[in-house]
Amino acid sequence: MANIHDVAKLAGVSIASVSRMLAGENVRSAEAIRRAIKDLGYRPNASARGLRLGKHHSIAVIVPDISNPYFAALVRGIEERAMTQGFRIIVASSDEQFSAESELLGNLIDAVDAVAIVPAEEGDRTRRMLADLNKPVVLIDRTVGDEPGFDLVHVDNASGAKAAADYLLSLGHQSFGIISGRQDTVPGRVRHRVFLKTLADAGIHVPAEAIKIGEFSRDFGRRAAQELIDNPTGMTALFVGNNTMAQGALLSLHAAGVSIPGQLSFLCFDDFDLAELLQAPVTVISRPAIAEGHAAADLLLQRIEQIGSPTQLPLEHKVLPVSLTIRQSCSAPASD
Amino acid sequence: MANIHDVAKLAGVSIASVSRMLAGENVRSAEAIRRAIKDLGYRPNASARGLRLGKHHSIAVIVPDISNPYFAALVRGIEERAMTQGFRIIVASSDEQFSAESELLGNLIDAVDAVAIVPAEEGDRTRRMLADLNKPVVLIDRTVGDEPGFDLVHVDNASGAKAAADYLLSLGHQSFGIISGRQDTVPGRVRHRVFLKTLADAGIHVPAEAIKIGEFSRDFGRRAAQELIDNPTGMTALFVGNNTMAQGALLSLHAAGVSIPGQLSFLCFDDFDLAELLQAPVTVISRPAIAEGHAAADLLLQRIEQIGSPTQLPLEHKVLPVSLTIRQSCSAPASD
DNA sequence: ATCCCAACTGAAAACGTTTACAGTAGTCGA
C-alpha cells in the first residue's frame, strides 16, 4: 500500500505538501500531487491519522441484541446521522449482560470517540464503568444509577402507559392482566407502574396473580401468557410491556384459541412488523426507533465537537413522544 | 490518558518490558507493571498498535439496510464469530446504492482488515471496486461479475425454489402468480427462473401478466399484489421471492379481502417474524441468516490469518441449505 | 534597485506502540 512518502516522491514535493493539499490548503503543485495520488491509489492510513490526531471518527454502539428489529432500527438511526459527519459506527451486542458489555467497551473504547449504549443493567456499577471511559456517552432507553451524568434519550413511557390504560378503561374494562418487563429497567418499571397507577386512580385493583414480570423476551411473554391462560383471573384486557413479550404472548393465546378481541382485548407497548396483519391487528403504543437513533447521534456528535473546550454544555435529556396506534385488538369487554 | 511511558516510569522499567508483559512474555517486574497499569488505568492505544502492526482487528460489514431483520440477523451472526477472535465489526448500510457502498468502503477500508458485504449491484464495477481494496472480501447472498474472485456464502436458492414449486404442484395447482425481486441479483434471478423452470417441466406456463418483477421491498410487494388483484389472472397460488415483498403482498391481499388459503395459496422465500401468527400462518422457504453470518465470518477470519503467507487457500463457495416450512397458507386449489 | 510581505515550502518532531538488536545479570558446571 502506497504511503504519503511515495506520493511525495512521485510528485516531487515533500510529504508536508501532500498532507496540506489533502487537508484542503493551497499548494502550488496540487495538480501533480493529485495525479500521483491517483496513480498510486493512495489513501491515507487511518491508524496513523488516528494516532496523530487522537481522533478516530467512530462511535461505539452497544445494544442488547442487534438482531432485535427495534435495536436494528435504532442502530440505523444512529448510523444515518453519524455518516453525515463522516463518522462510522462500531456495533456490538451485549446480550443483556453487564460482563459482556464491559468487556466489549474495554476493547472498543480506544478505537472510538464516543459511546451510544442501551445498558444491560441500570445499576451503579454500569454508571461507574461508563464514567471511567472518559468519553462522551449517551444512554438510550434506560438509565444507570441515580444521577447518571450522561446525556439521555428515551421515549415517553409514562404517557404511553397512561394512554394505554385510559384507552382500555374507556372501553369499559374492569379486570386486567399485565405482562411487564424487568423492573430494574426504566421502561419496565415506568410502564408497569404508570399503567397500574392509572387503573388505581380509576379505582381498579389488579390482583397479583394477574401480573407477570420477567425478561423482555419473546420466551418470557409466551410463558407468562400461558400461565395467565392456565390460571384464569377473569381478565378482559391484557397489557404487555413491549413487543417481543407481546409476540410471545400472542403465540400462546393463539395456540390456546383465545379470540382477540372477542374474549380478550390485547394492547402492547412498541409497534412491530406486521402487527397490522395478525388475525386481530394489534393495537400498540408505538415509538420512533429511528428518531431515537437520530437524537442519540446528534447529542454525541455535539459532545465530540466540544471535546477539549473549556465550557461544557449541560447534560441533555431528550424524551421522544409515543403514540397510541389503534387497530382491532381491543374492544369493549364481553358482557357476561 | 496514560500511555506506556507513564506505566514504565511508574513501574521503574522500560517501555519494552511493559509491552512485553502485555504480550504475555515473561518479565521479572510483572507485578509492579500490573500495579502501575491498574493505578493509571492504562489501556494500550489502538491506533498506535494498528499503525505499528498494520492490523486493526476489525471487519467492515456492509449490508443494504441494517434495519431489515434478515440483515440484522446476518450481522449478529458475523458479530458472534468475530468477537470470539477479538475482532470488532463496523457496520454500514448501503441502501442498495453502489455509490453509497463504494464511498463507505473508501472511508472504512483503511480501518479494517477485511470486508463482508451484501453487494448492492452484481455488476463488474462492484467486482473491480472490491478487488481494488486489496483485502479479504466475502460476498454474502449475491455475487459480482462473472468470476468474482472472492469467497462466497449464500443459501441454496435453486433447491428452495424447486421445493416451493414442487409443493404447490403436489397440491394440484395449475395456475400461478409470481412476484420476484430484481433479476440482476442472484437470489432474484435464481429463485425466479428455477420456480418457472420447475413449472415448465411439469408442462405449466405462467402468463406474463401473472409475473411481477421489481425491488426487494415491502412497497413493491404491495403494489405488485395490488396489480394482480386488479387484473385477475385466475391464479390459485402465489409465489413471492422474499419476505419483505411477501409482507407487502399480504398487506394488499388482506386489504382486498382475499382469503388465504381459501381463494389463494401463498408461499414465499425467507421466513419472517410472526409468519406463524398471521390469519393464515404463512408457509415459507426459510433460511439460516445467523448461520450465514457465521460462515462468512469464519471465511474472513481464516483469510486474515493467512495474510502475508505465500500459499493462498483456494476460494470457497459455501452454500447453506434452506428448508420448506409448511404452515397453513397453502392448500389444494378451490375446485370451480 | 531595494525592501517587505504574502504565500508557500520542507525538515523534523511528535503521536504510542512493537520489536530487532545489543547488552547485562544470574546460574550452573567445571
Place this chain on the structure above:
DNA sequence: TCGACTACTGTAAACGTTTTCAGTTGGGAT
C-alpha cells in the same frame, strides 16, 4: 574462579501521519 549459557532488559528504529518552525520564493510598492 572462571566461562558459557540462559533469561531477561533497555535503546532505538519503525509504522504513517500532522503540524510547528524556520526558511525560501516572487511580486508589488517604494
